[in-house]
Amino acid sequence: MNIQVRGDHMGVTDALNDYAEKKIGRLExxxxxxxxxxxxxxxxxxxxxxxxxxxxxxxxxxxxxxELSSDMYASIDAVADKLEEQIHRHKERLNQRFRDQxxxxxxxxxxxxxxxxxxxxxxxxxxxxxxxxRFPMKPMDVEEAMMQMNLLGHDFFMFINAESDDVNVMxxxxxxxxxxxxxxx
Numbered sequence: 702m703n704i705q706v707r708g709d710h711m712g713v714t715d716a717l718n719d720y721a722e723k724k725i726g727r728l729e730x731x732x733x734x735x736x737x738x739x740x741x742x743x744x745x746x747x748x749x750x751x752x753x754x755x756x757x758x759x760x761x762x763x764x765x766x767x768e769l770s771s772d773m774y775a776s777i778d779a780v781a782d783k784l785e786e787q788i789h790r791h792k793e794r795l796n797q798r799f800r801d802q803x804x805x806x807x808x809x810x811x812x813x814x815x816x817x818x819x820x821x822x823x824x825x826x827x828x829x830x831x832x833x834x835r836f837p838m839k840p841m842d843v844e845e846a847m848m849q850m851n852l853l854g855h856d857f858f859m860f861i862n863a864e865s866d867d868v869n870v871m872x873x874x875x876x877x878x879x880x881x882x883x884x885x886x
Contacts (some may be wrong), residue, residue: 702729702740709745717744717773724781725755731788744773755815764788838868846871847879 704725706718721742725832740757751773757764766783840863841849848859850871857872862883870882 702728702742704742706742706744709743711740711744711746713744715805716829717777720751720774721777724777725757725784728781728784728788730749731785731792742775751776753777755784757784762790840866843869843871865873 702725704722706713706721721744725740727743727794728760740755743753743754747769749773750769751769752769753773753776754767755765759884764784764787766780766787768779770776770779838859840861842863846858846860846869847860849860850873858868859868861867861869862869867884869884872880872882874880
């Protein structure tokens with residue numbers, strides 16, 4: 702795995718670089734083949750808080766995690782744990798797909814070494830879709846969608862963008878600003 706560690710308006714010491722490579726590098730054990738792309742680790746300091754952001758693409762799937770704490774090493778630990786959880790959830794989704802296709806095996810993480818192994822299903826209750834909601838959508842601009850989302854009190858809002866005629870999703874970010882998801886072919 703090719704791990705690129707960089708600092709955003711800060712210098713990255715050799716100790717931080719080595720620690721980040723060690724912590725993020727341990728994720729390689731969860732995959733049969735190493736990632737074909739680089740792993741990007743970005744460190745920054747904002748108002749005394751240490752932020753670490755990691756983006757990793759494996760077999761076309763993008764994993765991204767970000768953590769903010771008062772210590773850079775703690776942020777690295779937390780972001781590595783978040784990525785590990787994302788990978789675990791991804792493996793569980795794959796298992797669900799296998800179950801839906803009628804295969805009676807699943808991939809399970811071993812508590813001893815954190816590796817995945819195949820075991821037979823034992824009839825556990827798995828999460829499923831319990832409600833489908835349908836609603837009419839009218840074309841609107843981004844500002845109107847933002848206002849509508851705030852009026853509803855939701856953290857996200859799906860709408861048809863009047864400029865592109867595509868379905869977009871507006872969401873509220875942790876920093877209080879908004880994000881917009883647009884489809885791309």
